[in-house]
Amino acid sequence: MNRLKGMFDIHADAGYYAAIKAAIQAVAHSHHLARIETPILESSDLFHRGMGADTDVIRKETYTFNDRASRSLTLRPEGTAGVVRAFIEAKLYARPEPVKKFYYDGPMFRYERPQKGRFRQFHQMGVEVFAEASPSVDADLIHASVAILEHLGLTAHLELNQLSNTSKPDYKAALKAHLKPHLDSLCADCQTRYADNPLRILDCKIDATHTALQNAPMPLDYLSDEETAYFNALQDHLKALEIPFTVNNHLVRGLDYYTGMVFELKVDEAILGAQNTVAGGGRYDDLVHTLGGPALGATGFAFGIERLVVALKAAEIAPLTDPLDLYVMVLDASVTDYALQLVKALRHAGCAVMMSHHDGSMKKQFKTVTQLDAAYAAILGPDELASGTVTFKHQASGTAHRLNLSDTATMTRILHGGDA
RNA sequence: GCGGCUGUGGCGAAGUGGUUAACGCUCCGGAUUGUGGCUCCGGCAUUCGAGGGUUCGAUUCCCUUCAGUCGCCCCA
Secondary structure, three states: OOOOOOOOOOOHHHHHHHHHHHHHHHHHHHOOEEEEEOOOOHHHHHHHHHHHHOOEEEEEEEEEOOOOOOEEEEEEEOOOHHHHHHHHHHHHHHOOOOEEEEEEEOOOOOOOOOOOOOOEEEEEEEEEEEOOOHHHHHHHHHHHHHHHHHHHHOOOOOEEEEEOOOOHHHHHHHHHHHHHHHHHHHOOOHHHHHHHHHHHHHHEEEEEHOOHHHHOOOHHHHHHHHHHHHHHHHHHHHOOOEEEEEEEEOOOOOOOOOEEEEEEEOOOOHHHHHOOOEEEEEEOOOHHOOOOOOOOOOEEEEHHHHHHHHHHHHHOOOOOOOOOOOOEEEEHHHHHHHHHHHHHHHHHHOOOEEEEEOOOOHHHHHHHHHHHHHHEEEEOHHHHHHEEEEEEEEEEOOOOOEEOOOOOOHHHHHHOOOOO
């Protein structure tokens, strides 16, 4: 039995996941984000309506199947739709605070060909903020995403764009009209995009230098005065926050629900290859209403946890570790009960303790101490038992103390880093 | 879904159409039966992803398949 394609067990990298979790919790605390967890399995319809039935993710990347009652269910491919569904279902929009902020993290599923930084089961952490559209709310949200990176000691580059909400159809039509005469000279992918999702042509890597794209109408040209003012205000706020960014007019996101500001955090391509976007997000001001809630705007982002793990390794940032304070060596089965009692008392005092359960030779047990990288070794044998003591040995320095077996207070102090 | 590369013990990694598949690390045992982490000695793949074919003979050649990896598409 092997694991499924594109899925993996987390053990060797668990310390990196723990470090990321700690950073998420630190930012969730300082931004006062409320925890929200939604089911991994939802009605297929939710994602069709939320992300757009014509998006690639929905068309060919979802794990969709019928349950025993023939209901079509889908393993969530992203987190936003579920959070919005929960937000509406529990009428969280009625909560008193004017800006309602949530965060989540967990596994997501997309049926794709795995490659670097991309898997079939992967993990995201996301933040969703429900509030009237406001540049300062967006700036605050972006700040949260940047803060997570800062906590981790990572740097990424912020790219920003503003999609036109009000004149979206106009712009699409203008872009298609402009590209129509050049259609034959565009790459094969772009020719299909022309019909399916013309905005994505702007983001094409192959045709990036194509003359037809160089002078194509840009989304920013089609912004209303109001939207332009919004985008300018957002940029001013980011400058006030001292968050560097570049405006990327070609930045288009692949999910249908994005309406206004969109952004991505990217790391060096040398680190993550083609999947160098570690976080992406933007405004989705229609989604709450689309899914049956009130006309309330929202903004959010999601990080790809696995991509952060790769970035942490590349930056040689140490994973979180959980060191062992003490290993109790049991030299003879006759002292096992005393060892168990000692270990119990120290654990109650908050120390990380393990003990030998196979009373091998002393040499062998010392080897185990080394392998476990315990800070202290305790020796408990017939000699100690006779005198009611236990020997504590500091591994790094080699100095040893003979302590009274019942003096767990002193032991605890030593294990917590104090002097004997 | 399409394309490139790869597949030898826990890990890294040589190798060849032919009786016993290097080496390094790890691990295990011992030298050294209450103080180890050094050193030395010994041990650990009937087997080279799986299935089939060619051959007197294949881990080495061919086909198929599976897996991994990177890229395309798309996305976090």
